[in-house]
Amino acid sequence: MDVHIDTRDGVQLPCDYRVEELVVFALRHMQCPDNCEVSVSFVDEEEIQALNDEYRGVCSVTDVLSFPCDDPYEADPAEELIELGDIVICPSVIDEQRHEFGTSFAQEASLMTVHSVLHLLGYDHMEPEEREEMEAFEKEILEAWGIRGLR
Numbered sequence: 187m188d189v190h191i192d193t194r195d196g197v198q199l200p201c202d203y204r205v206e207e208l209v210v211f212a213l214r215h216m217q218c219p220d221n222c223e224v225s226v227s228f229v230d231e232e233e234i235q236a237l238n239d240e241y242r243g244v245c246s247v248t249d250v251l252s253f254p255c256d257d258p259y260e261a262d263p264a265e266e267l268i269e270l271g272d273i274v275i276c277p278s279v280i281d282e283q284r285h286e287f288g289t290s291f292a293q294e295a296s297l298m299t300v301h302s303v304l305h306l307l308g309y310d311h312m313e314p315e316e317r318e319e320m321e322a323f324e325k326e327i328l329e330a331w332g333i334r335g336l337r
Contacts, residue, residue: 187213188223188267197228199277203292205299212303212327213270218258221265224306225272226299234276249279250298252305259307273302289336297336300327 311317
């Protein structure tokens with residue numbers, strides 16, 4: 187599995203939360219083929235707001251955005267590479283909201299990373315049943331990773 191990390195100039199991570207390892211861990215937990223690729227970008231509030239406005243029609247900052255591409259469960263396993271998509275994370279928003287939820291930056295960023303990986307795999311939370319399923323997978327993956335007790 188390939189995980190490409192891009193940190194924009196001037197964007198600082200308050201701590202190292204092992205994002206590359208966590209993405210690979212979550213993908214393996216969800217039984218994705220090994221020939222998957224994910225891109226993770228860390229951006230500032232201005233950039234994530236522009237992306238949120240352009241792609242979702244919501245002109246506000248957000249913590250993460252997911253842009254899925256290939257479905258790993260329907261892709262030909264003989265393909266050279268399955269491009270799962272892109273995850274865009276805004277560390278400053280995550281740092282702000284961790285106070286609201288009483289979590290550390292690493293805990294909050296890990297939750298948002300797993301949440302985004304699940305979006306790349308086709309999971310959503312628009313309907314109550316979908317939300318329950320997605321949250322159950324988030325909890326399962328994070329607990330297996332060693333993070334317990336998040337919302």
